[in-house]
Amino acid sequence: MLSGIQHISFCKRQWALIHVEKQWVENVRTIEGQILHEKVDDSEFTEKRKGLIVSRAMPIVSYTLGLYGIADVVEFISTEKGENSTTLAKHKGFWHINLVEYKRGKAKNTDCDKVQLCAQAICLEEMFNVKIETGNLYYGETRHRLEVVFDEELRNQTFELAKLMHYLFKKGITPKAEIQKGCKMCSLVDICMPKMPKSSAEKYFKTAIYGDN
Ligand code: SF4
Numbered sequence: 001m002l003s004g005i006q007h008i009s010f011c012k013r014q015w016a017l018i019h020v021e022k023q024w025v026e027n028v029r030t031i032e033g034q035i036l037h038e039k040v041d042d043s044e045f046t047e048k049r050k051g052l053i054v055s056r057a058m059p060i061v062s063y064t065l066g067l068y069g070i071a072d073v074v075e076f077i078s079t080e081k082g083e084n085s086t087t088l089a090k091h092k093g094f095w096h097i098n099l100v101e102y103k104r105g106k107a108k109n110t111d112c113d114k115v116q117l118c119a120q121a122i123c124l125e126e127m128f129n130v131k132i133e134t135g136n137l138y139y140g141e142t143r144h145r146l147e148v149v150f151d152e153e154l155r156n157q158t159f160e161l162a163k164l165m166h167y168l169f170k171k172g173i174t175p176k177a178e179i180q181k182g183c184k185m186c187s188l189v190d191i192c193m194p195k196m197p198k199s200s201a202e203k204y205f206k207t208a209i210y211g212d213n
Helices: 004-010 012-019 028-041 112-128 152-171 181-185 201-210
Strands: 045-049 052-062 067-079 086-088 091-103 134-139 144-149
Touching: 004 012, 004 112, 004 152, 012 152, 052 112, 067 112, 091 112, 112 134, 112 144, 112 152
Parallel strands: 091 134
Antiparallel strands: 045 052, 052 067, 067 091, 086 091, 134 144
């Protein structure tokens, strides 16, 4: 799934726990993120105004990345014919594509959100045979749109992470934990690094099997 690229960019082990081992734990951040997306996605929906078509919760796919997912908001803006414009089956003229992905919190000092947006842009480029130069991340806490440029470096990073996802998935590998600052915010911390009791291993297993009695 395309959304996994954000997880693997943050932590390879977190991605594998979710997507290889199918483990998931909610915390305040994950619930807030879900609520924000429910508001945005509001089922598949298209809105049309003069010179603008807004598509919400659009299914997207890239065969070169081998990823599929949902784009929160895809805006089609009426424009002139050119390298960065596309045609649409049911609408006349030429259209420029602008992507907006909604995120809880505020802009991060990592590329996690940017690679996810870039992967979405690559999907749309393949689907509409168009070049997409930029997109936007909208942060719920700061109510701010951050423009992201899909330069060569970000595109290469996105392809490398997609390759890594396929490799780990095929081999069923969960990488070892690498403790980092982000572990404090990770909802999977207790699964990733269960706290061992101070007593003996024998007592731990007895308690796990027979309970406290
Ligand atoms: S606790 Fe840290 S190492 Fe473990 S999955 Fe989360 S971020 Fe990765």
